Amino acid sequence: MTTPAPTVALFATCFNDTMWPEAPQATVMLLERLGCRVVFPREQTCCGQMFTNTGYADEATPLVRRFVDTFERYDHVVAPSGSCVGSVREQHGMLARRAGDAGLAEAAERTATKVRELSEFLVDVLGVTDVGAYFPHRTTYHPTCHSLRMLHVGDKPLQLLRAVRGIDLVELPAASECCGFGGTFAVKNADTSIAMGSDKARHVRETGAEVLVAGDNSCLAHIGGVLGRQRSGVRTLHLAQVLASTEEDPA
């Protein structure tokens, strides 16, 4: 670790908070294990991405205000979701400007610079790749689109996974291709979405992996939903859960 461990505000994201609490829980465990002090500002709700991306900009703008009010006082905000972080960074300023609120836009853009996806925070801020995890399973990694193309996390998640003890990390064919979740796309264009998800699931099965890992539970819910329906026997886990996993407390 290069610098003294900082205080980190956790942005759990509404989806993880409500449906997949294991991911923010693992994030807390992991960050505390690495010496960080984690706080959870309770007024947080949602980054507004679902509204923005479906065309409901008016509904999303108050959520930008809420996000800024909740998080602007922290130096470091960490979220276990590349997609939500992408929305905060790429869309919050734009939404505020669209609503004609230059002050909010500035505050939103300033706040956004402090918001990081988990792997970015670990590698760029804490300067660690070996987080002391143990996970003895055949595992493959899907780089979600927003982590890859909005945040440009590159191979940071893979650097972290490669340093996990016991892991058998196998490459996913056509890894960078979208899984077909895309928020409301999964419902509005269900047939195309399922065709994409099925191809992704086929690639996952080709690897012979027992576990599929990604940095976004929304994509994992979609791919995992297909894998589950196929009774494939492949488990999906959030990156945070694998990194938090230890011999004493396995994921």
Next chain:
Amino acid sequence: MPSFQRAAKEALANTQQRRNLAHATATIRAKRAAVVGEVDRWEELRVAGADAKDEALHHLPHYLEQLETNLTARGATVHWARDADEANRIVLDIVRAKEAQEVVKVKSMATQEIELNERLEEAGIHAWETDLAELIVQLGHDRPSHILVPAIHRNRAEIREIFRREMGSVGRPAPEDLTDEPARLAEAARLHLREKFLRARVAVSGANFAIADTGTLVVVESEGNGRMCLTLPETLISVVGIEKVLPSFEDLGTMLQLLPRSSTGERMNPYTSMWTGVHDGDGPQEVHVVLLDNGRSHVLADELGRQALRCIRCSACLNVCPVYERAGGHAYGSVYPGPIGAILNPQLRGTGSEVDKSLPYASSLCGACFEACPVRIDIPTLLVHLRTQVVDEASGRSPEATSMRAAAWMFGDHRRLEAAQRAATLGGRLLGGRTLRSVPGLGAWTQARDVPTPPRETFRQWWARRRQDDPGGAPGPVRQQDGTSTTTPEEET
């Protein structure tokens, strides 16, 4: 046209087409990635390409006038067309004045956009497509499904069938012993087309670029059929979208590096033809240029949306798009399919029709199109921008709008969210944590995907419980940006 969603559902059932598309796009993706990888300054080149187009678009009236002046000075006749009807009428009048019964055509998106072939046929004039892939589409009574490879949805065996069945009725028939070898198919097309090149007195083209400071039009192609059309006939009519203008000849250098690598995955395309007005005894002796608006100035008026007019129709965005790859080009209901079609059609035509309303949603917003686009059109952002327009036009009356408003209200305050979560986790407890195979109201999700039940405890419930169990985790000082410390706000606990 049906909505994208409905058209895509049908296309997905066409397994042959899906296989053909997956194979073709994967091949061209790999080629493109390899030749783009060779250019050290690809990102700088993209910026230069975007800048050249933006310069032209931001001063469009100026460059169009300059183009007109230079074209006219070099002996070409310039026509202006507000819409498809005007453009078609202009072309038809010229063809009639020449008393021609047929025209040969260089592959052109603009003439497809205005449905020129159909209008000419109605007037009893045959329009022969000379690009190999366009020929396949035309002979197959089919619609193009890709900008650059309009017959991408067809394979060799299907093409052989079409040639055998159709060529005879419109000219030289295909050889009796035609096989599906690419060389044999190309040879059959060559012989069939040669007759038409040698006979036709009028040619119709588009242009990839129109250079303002010299009055030069440019066509970039692979087969040389375009060059035949541009040199043999006596009269040449070029229909050119007003967004095709480039300020100066130097900009062409940038574009000719970006276009072939992005479109066919080649370092340079085999044929680049340029023509500047009329030259005595060399090439067409009568040159007409129809400058086409057809919705473009409307697009230009939208500050964010106007970047779509930078498009050089390279089709890189189609080839990397996972949605296009599965749904195919026809589902977009236009000659402009794929990601660019999803933003351009609703901008050119408005969002009144079923298909144009649905196109901004025909994307998972994965961002692969933006990454591939040689002129940096931020397609994902424009899709979201257009979705906002679709929602605004529906003026909040749909069931979706009602549920979005309800959800936004719930997220408007953490206490409301917590109350909703309590109800959900109660449901989760009742269901005992089982995976669901069907949920009322979630039909579209559950047709091929399981749904997890809500967990027994949300994250924030876990956090609150953990704080009570573990006094060590109780609120402590929070470091402020200015270095001072305060007590953690109450709401963190």
